[in-house]
Amino acid sequence: MPKQPKLPDPARFGIQSFAELLSTRPAVLGEVAGSFDPFREGLIASLIPVTPYECVVAENLIAIEWELVQRRRMYNAEMREDLRFRIKRAVEAHYKVIHDAALDADWRAFIDAGGYKNDWQEPHLPNKDVADAFKRTLDDRCMTNDPVALTELEADLAAMGIFTVTLMSAAYASTSGTLAKHDAKIPELERRRREVRRDYDALQSARPLEHLRADHDIPDAEVISP
Secondary structure, eight states, rough: OOOOOOOOGGGTTOSGGGGGGGGOOOOOBOOOOHHHHHHHHHHHHHHHHHHHHHOOOHHHHHHHHHHHHHHHHHHHHHHHHHHHHHHHHHHHHHHHHHHHHHHHHHHHHHHHHHOOOOGOOOOOHHHHHOOOOOTTTOOOOOHHOOHHHHHHHHHHHHHHOOHHHHHHHHHTOOSSEEEEEEHHHHHHHHHHHHHHHHHHHHHHSSSSGGGGOSSSTTTOOOOOOO
């Protein structure tokens, strides 16, 4: 039986791990600080690259997975912001109808009482104070992660005839802006992930026999780690 080739030893190159050949990734504002390293370590432990090229391909796969996670985070952030804007606009419209109706009623009462058009002054209506108080808290209420607070907000909005599922549907159906760009990018990244994963699986299948991956162990294999 022909002798199987051995995997390269990183010590021959004066390093402890082939991962040292790869550049480090700087932190990016907007990501959850410190979240990339444990994410990468978890995937490396799952992929178990044992050659320099496997390490490079594994890092490419991890980069795609990470971008997918960030794209979904950005998509969700944009969705929340879009919904907040739509809710505020719907609330503004709701209170404007009430305010305009109250002004019309006051105007009609003034004219019916014999008042002159040029003498009428717009009154300060109590419903304006209620509207202003509700709108002041709306930003925080829309962006909270508290499920109880969100349920209460949905109930308050439903009482106005504003249904968040309808606004969410409109946001999902939006075909312009940042939200649509993230939505279009995610399927592209998923396609690239499948392609890189196929390449990686092919590399693992071509390993020397004693280093082929088993479900429970990889004897004599160097696990690439940071």
